[in-house]
Amino acid sequence: MYDVVLLTLGAGCGSPRVPVLACADALSAQGAKVETVTADSDAEIDAVLDGRRVIVATAADGQLRAVVRRLVRQYAPAPSKRPADLPPNRTIPDLPAIGVLSMDPKGDDLASRLGLPRDPADVAAAVLGDKVRRFDLLRNDGGSVTLDGALVGGTGPSSWRGRVEVDDAVLSDGQDPILACVVGNSTGYTQFDGYPLLTTPDPADGVVEVAVAVPVVTRRLLRQPRLRLEVRRARGRAVAITPRDEEIGYVDDGVKATLSHKRSWWVEPGAWAVYVR
Structure with a gap:
């Protein structure tokens, strides 16, 4: 035994x-x-x-x-x-x-x-x-890991600016005001302010899912401008976030931290495992 x-x-x-x-x-x-x-x-x-x-x-x-x-x-x-x-x-x-x-x-x-x-x-x-089940994990260039996901910004009404890239896809070039950005592996950060962010999070699909929430003003003839939230999504092997603001708050697997320089996450498919019935 x-x-x-x-x-x-x-x-x-x-x-x-x-x-x-x-x-x-x-x-x-x-x-x-x-x-x-x-x-x-x-x-x-x-x-x-x-x-x-x-x-x-x-x-x-x-x-x-x-x-x-x-x-x-x-x-x-x-x-x-x-x-x-x-x-x-x-x-x-x-x-x-x-x-x-x-x-x-x-x-x-x-x-x-x-x-x-x-x-x-x-x-x-x-x-x-x-009997075990294997799940993906995310490593990052800061020497840590993410099992569920990271929410960059999104803890208040203020926005931030930064470049967000998923493989070859650019979700923000650094000019847009971003309310929240999710680097997702599992299902913990699927919504922001009632809007869906991650649509198909799967902790065993071998990819990282990323969503960026950007406020967009829609102007209409003879009517007041309307603010809506545009969500941009991408899936891939790795994501890099390069903040343009001095310091951005974020939450990674429930742990609060701040982001002040470029941070990259990449997926390690099926790297960790849990005993199951």
Whole structure:
């Protein structure tokens, strides 16, 4: 039977919460050796990625991303040591599967949008089995990853300017005022202010979907000008955003940050995996 680590992230978590205890009990009942670990740093996450089966107990999508980011760091080869058998559309090999245990089984998180097991006992059964689903992830040139998506701007009424390119398609040349730009892998950022942004997000289709929302003034004879939102979309292998403003707020897998220089994301098809029933 397997050794399993139940990994909780974040300082001040205190005693293991009910879903963690229930999952640990279900694992033990099946004969697994279980260790419960709380990690407060990258080094502490790295310490449990040692070949044992890992269940990530997530209170937020950013915590799941933090673990996958460390897996990428661990398994990504240096460009000078690229294996001959690595697919041409990938920079990392298949990452080992992980289990995902939501701290809010009824919440709207990435695990629910991916259709993953929600009940602690179901998560335990999945991790002790051998069935997995593989999903795409997005790497970026800042050294991080995105599992769900990034929303650039869109957190207030103000607009920003920047060049947005998806492969050879230019969604904005830097002159347009942009209210929001979504770099999407899954289904977390499908709307902005009631307007549909991503139309066909699929976390396993091997492409990144990008949408840019631009306000457009329509002038009509003898009538007041009308403001409408134009949404431009493209799908491809990679996206680059070059801001012209000094600093733009964005949210990546639920984690807030700022963008002040060019940032590129590219898709790694089927790179990460999750245990499923």
